[in-house]
Amino acid sequence: MTAQEERPAAIEASRIEKSFGGVRALAGASFSAVAGEVHALVGENGAGKSTLIRVIGGRLRPDGGAVRLKGQALDFGRPDAANALGAWTVFQELTLFPWMTVAENLLLGREPRGRLGLIETRRMEERAEEVLAGLGITHIDPRALVEDIALAERQIVEIVRVITRDPSILLLDEPTSSLVEREVEWLFERIGELRARGAAIIFTSHRWNEVKSIADRITVFRNGAEVGTYAELPEDEAVRLMTGQRMETLFPKPPPLPATEKVLELNGLSGPGVDKVSLSLHKGEVLGVGGLAGHGHRQLFFMLFGAEKPGGGTIAVENKIVRIRSPREAVRCGVGLALVPEDRKTEGLLLEMSVRENLTLSVLRRVSRAGIIRPAAESDAARRMIERLQIRAQGPGSRVGTLSGGNQQKVLLGRWLLADCHIMLLYDVTRGVDVATKHELYELIMRLAREGRSILFYSSDAEELARLSHRVLVMREGRIAAELSGDELSAETIVAAALRDSVAA
Numbered sequence: 001m002t003a004q005e006e007r008p009a010a011i012e013a014s015r016i017e018k019s020f021g022g023v024r025a026l027a028g029a030s031f032s033a034v035a036g037e038v039h040a041l042v043g044e045n046g047a048g049k050s051t052l053i054r055v056i057g058g059r060l061r062p063d064g065g066a067v068r069l070k071g072q073a074l075d076f077g078r079p080d081a082a083n084a085l086g087a088w089t090v091f092q093e094l095t096l097f098p099w100m101t102v103a104e105n106l107l108l109g110r111e112p113r114g115r116l117g118l119i120e121t122r123r124m125e126e127r128a129e130e131v132l133a134g135l136g137i138t139h140i141d142p143r144a145l146v147e148d149i150a151l152a153e154r155q156i157v158e159i160v161r162v163i164t165r166d167p168s169i170l171l172l173d174e175p176t177s178s179l180v181e182r183e184v185e186w187l188f189e190r191i192g193e194l195r196a197r198g199a200a201i202i203f204t205s206h207r208w209n210e211v212k213s214i215a216d217r218i219t220v221f222r223n224g225a226e227v228g229t230y231a232e233l234p235e236d237e238a239v240r241l242m243t244g245q246r247m248e249t250l251f252p253k254p255p256p257l258p259a260t261e262k263v264l265e266l267n268g269l270s271g272p273g274v275d276k277v278s279l280s281l282h283k284g285e286v287l288g289v290g291g292l293a294g295h296g297h298r299q300l301f302f303m304l305f306g307a308e309k310p311g312g313g314t315i316a317v318e319n320k321i322v323r324i325r326s327p328r329e330a331v332r333c334g335v336g337l338a339l340v341p342e343d344r345k346t347e348g349l350l351l352e353m354s355v356r357e358n359l360t361l362s363v364l365r366r367v368s369r370a371g372i373i374r375p376a377a378e379s380d381a382a383r384r385m386i387e388r389l390q391i392r393a394q395g396p397g398s399r400v401g402t403l404s405g406g407n408q409q410k411v412l413l414g415r416w417l418l419a420d421c422h423i424m425l426l427y428d429v430t431r432g433v434d435v436a437t438k439h440e441l442y443e444l445i446m447r448l449a450r451e452g453r454s455i456l457f458y459s460s461d462a463e464e465l466a467r468l469s470h471r472v473l474v475m476r477e478g479r480i481a482a483e484l485s486g487d488e489l490s491a492e493t494i495v496a497a498a499l500r501d502s503v504a505a
Helices: 049-056 079-084 102-106 121-134 151-163 181-196 208-214 235-243 297-304 327-331 355-363 375-389 405-418 435-450 462-468 491-498
Strands: 009-020 023-034 038-042 064-069 087-090 169-173 200-204 217-222 225-230 262-271 274-282 286-290 312-317 320-322 337-340 423-427 454-458 471-476 479-485
Touching (some): 023 200, 038 208, 049 169, 079 087, 102 121, 169 181, 208 235, 235 435, 274 286, 286 435, 286 462, 327 337, 355 405, 435 454, 462 491, 471 491
Parallel strands (some): 169 200, 286 454, 423 454
Antiparallel strands (some): 009 023, 217 225, 262 312, 312 320
16 A cells, blocks of 8 residues: 555545536546645646536536545535635635735634724734734735735735635645746745644646646546546646647747847836836847746736836837837837736636637727727628637637636637737736646747747746746846846746845946
8 A cells, every 4th residue: 555545535435416507517527535645636727627626625516426524424515614624725716805814804703802803903904914924925915905005915815815715625736837046945844744633735837837846646637527547747847747748848939030120119118116126128139037936927927918007117119119008009109018917817818708808908990990899890800810829719700708727828818919009018827827828829829929029028937938038137126136138048047146235236
């Protein structure tokens, strides 16, 4: 018997079936995990991992099958029943209330109350500060509104809220998708502590180095069913099992730079979170931007897109100084600047609207006459972009919220390609995207560069930056800490530059 088989079963899921309309999400999937192990679920988007986690966590009622948690049958469709058995879930799609403070979210349902049953706000904030500090978190203000903190910080708050419940079964659905290396290390330390106490941790990630470093066992899913469970699994074999085909290389090489023609130049750009940033972006270049979260990357991208106001410095497009005061001005500015944000669901897409409507938002004048949309022109423009980007959807009329993460990103890219934007601001576009779809997005980025479009590319994955960029600028404290290129460009040098104690003046 293996060490895992000798331990008591924490999760036993047998022949789980679940369909959403005509889409079969789980096709007789079975899965088991034992106490005191980290068990990774891997597979493409749509393979069934998240659906299985929602079933085990009591969020979904399956069409068939059974689940036992610590030997007891789970009452499906009731999260409180799973909680009562010690199972808690951290979701990729955050469940925090944005209009409430960090403290209110952390202690929801456990607020300190006075004699009359009223919540004592000061005590709650002090308690939240103690909880965060006890877990080594000092950079998140418990009094801040959740909507005002960065996405990575929201993810940490979501994780802390669940960890403080002392779960015996912890379900982590893409918990690292918005975290950088230092924050991932923090999470893995917490996972190690829970594992040492005998908790079973179920972990999903599209970053293979994370799976490899933390998982005791790995179960591969494809098309709604498990392919197999492994104690050791090389990455190339995992990709073959997940996709049904071999992938010779994950990272395509950036195309040669055709010229040194500058299309975007910043000189001393400053503003909230950004301090005297100067850079140049050339035609056909993929210019990476990296560093630890919270050091000005997001503010820089939003400033260039006109969503945040700069406090000083200049922006030049094709050698002409411009003032960008809104996203509309950014798109219409010279060759056009377009932003694909990290949080596609809240900052990029209108989830209840169709693929066609989301694609053509940027060109409504082109597909309208006298202020009235021409359905034939709109559908024709959408179909051409769907074919060009190979967007997998049932049709242009499909609701964009039903698409996988990778196809949603393609819709956002397609929107700006329809507007003929030539400077693409891509902010963590592969976050939460599976390995096969990542490869498609990588190829698309390289194709855009070959067409002469210029890419400013931020990623929380240092390996991704190193492999896909001509150069990488590392930001720290809102400034450019290092510029890496050629032989000095690697994931290790990017991380090392981000961790330096100071920034050159």
